[in-house]
Amino acid sequence: MTIASAIQHQQMLSFTYDGYARVVEPHCYGIDNKGHYALRAYQVRGGSESGEYVGWKLFHAHEMHQVSVLAERFAAPRPRYKRGDKAFARIDAQL
Numbered sequence: 001m002t003i004a005s006a007i008q009h010q011q012m013l014s015f016t017y018d019g020y021a022r023v024v025e026p027h028c029y030g031i032d033n034k035g036h037y038a039l040r041a042y043q044v045r046g047g048s049e050s051g052e053y054v055g056w057k058l059f060h061a062h063e064m065h066q067v068s069v070l071a072e073r074f075a076a077p078r079p080r081y082k083r084g085d086k087a088f089a090r091i092d093a094q095l
Contacts, residue, residue: 004093020047030091037061
């Protein structure tokens, strides 16, 4: 299953990023304004280089490792989520 289908089915993702295990609610996936495939997600568990373990983050897909779609689902978009995320030049999937 892909990141796009995880967004479509509102399934959580787990992966390693910057050496930290993370669990996120994926909201938007596509190519960011710098030309990288990227994921806008709300992190609910795991670590973070910044020390912010919960909250909105933008992840570059080429730096995401051991990506797994979890059976765990989330009910709705998080507060402050905006469709048509301006950080993206092209959106392939969004809530």
